[in-house]
Amino acid sequence: MSEKVTYGQAWKGGDKPFAASYGKLMMWFFLITDALTFSAFLGSYGFYRFKYPDIWPVPEEVFTHFPFLHGDHPLLFVALMTFILIMSSVTMVLAVNYGHKMEKKKVILWLSLTIVGGFMFLGSQAWEWGHFIHGDKGAIDTKTESIVHIAEGEKMSSVYNLMEVDGHDGSHHHFTINNVINKLETKPNFNIRTANKSYLSNSESIKFLQEEGTEVVLGANLKHNEYGVQNFGQCFFFITGFHGFHVFSGVIILIVILINVIKGTYERRGHYEMVEKVGLYWHFVDLVWVFVFTFFYLV
Amino acid sequence: MANTTTNSNWWIWKVFWILLIVTTVEVVLGIIKPGFLINTQFLGTKLLNHIFIVLTIVKAAYIVLSFMHLGHERKSLKWTILIPPLILIPYLLFILLTEGGYALSLMH
Structure with a gap:
């Protein structure tokens, strides 16, 4: 009567319809919901911009700083952040690729570089937030x-x-x-x-x-900011903050996976699919930044 | 491209260069802001903004289809993942932006 259904026995069909593992499917489904969350954030940013078209702050008057350089350098610093994130996406995809070939040492190398890229991005964002909060015009x-x-x-x-x-x-x-x-x-x-x-x-x-x-x-907080409409500061903190939180959790997960790779967990398991799943998440974070970059800094 | 994905790395660097070049074009356009692109209005916003949005979607497509490997997944999986966001996100944006314009009209 109480026949125990263990993992792997419930599916009695033929081929897997999607030819993808359970873990990968669930990662994709999570990413779809996450994409909708970020769309809601960026959509509400668009709402406020359409509501205050004349008095909305001009991004290149707000984001003008570059470390160790004086004067106005609009866009340069975020362009650098974008480059860092694209670069870390490339190292991630290389790690996944060497995972397919079961080359443990190269997976370790490229995974480590991805983590370095993640930390560089987080550092840049902290610097950016520091300048945004301090302000320089009043x-x-x-x-x-x-x-x-x-x-x-x-x-x-x-x-x-x-x-x-x-x-x-x-x-x-x-x-x-x-x-x-x-x-x-x-x-x-x-x-x-x-x-x-x-x-x-x-x-x-x-x-x-x-x-x-x-x-x-002087400067910016959640109540008001020196750049213009209150919602501008709130959108900045929520959107870049939520994205930064994703990068931060991504870095933590990458570190856990790296430890497992070094310990040989996936070598014993016979495949590096876990690296692939984290890779999906990491590329998604890059994907979101591409949109944040356009809608917050360019448009 | 399907067979090259596991055997070589050249396609990764190809996508990297495409992403880098598109981003560079965006930044250069954002800094020099060519006059005719700023002054031409099209569908409620500057022509330049349409260019930015198209370039962003190009980048997004390369990341999703190539880096996230979705272009090489089975067709059923590909469309299961793509169709919900492709319908819901433009729908949501349409509503929010329309409402934003309406909220503006209420203030005057």
């Missing part, structure tokens, strides 16, 4: 919740320039609206750039801040 929040910036004539400047302090000296700055208004009164060459990128005169700026200004925003 801005002023208003009653209508649109963010306005400090300009010199028709050129973007910063709160730090206006207040004559170094924004990167490591100390924690705090300014009030009245500090800014007083400085604007003594320095007529400074003025306000409104959220839809038009420039006010110095006297208009002072009047605008007295009526509308609520607080000076």
Whole structure:
């Protein structure tokens, strides 16, 4: 009566319809659901961009930094991050390929390089987050919740320039609206750039801040950010954060698999399919980054 | 390509170069922003953005079909995996972007 059905006996059919193992199928099904999650994130980002087309921050004014270089280098750093992730995808596919050939030493080599690439990407992302959170221009929040910036004539400047302090000296700055208004009164060459990128005169700026200004925003957090619409910062933290979390778990899984490869687990098992399954996950992380790169930094 | 996948590595480097070149084109276009691509509007956004989206889909296709090996899986598996996202994601995006435009119209 209670005949025990053990693994492998339940399937009494002929060929496997998909010619793929259970583990690989389940990884694919997981990736489909994950793809839908990321679509929801990027879709809601698109929703906000379509809702605030005129006052949405311009990405190349936000992401302009490159380590050890001064000045504006829009896109370069994310291009480097993209390159790192594509490169680690290549080393992953090489590891999978040598797994098919049962060449343990080469699997170890390429798997290790993939892990190095993963850590490099995570480091880059930490650096990127650091700069995003710190900010470098500062801005002023208003009653209508649109963010306005400090300009010199028709050129973007910063709160730090206006207040004559170094924004990167490591100390924690705090300014009030009245500090800014007083400085604007003594320095007529400074003025306000409104959220839809038009420039006010110095006297208009002072009047605008007295009526509308609520607080000076330096850097970014989940409540508000100096770059523009609140949702921009929230989308940045959630989308790149969720992707970064995927990279992080990917690196952890890769390390576990690497240990198993070194111990010879898959050699004894007779196949390296586990490397292939993790490979699917790792390529998926690369795939998501391709879309994040386009929709967050390019478009 | 089917038989070369397990025997050699050249196809991996081929895909690598394609991904690298497409990314480079994207970054260069993103930095110089050619005027006629920015000023031409098409289907509600700049022509340049359409180019970015097409190039992104090219990259995505190479990653999924080649690196993730889906191009070489059995046809039934391939379409089981591809059809749900290919229907649901454009559907979701259509709804969200339309609603975004509507939310904008409500603010004015």
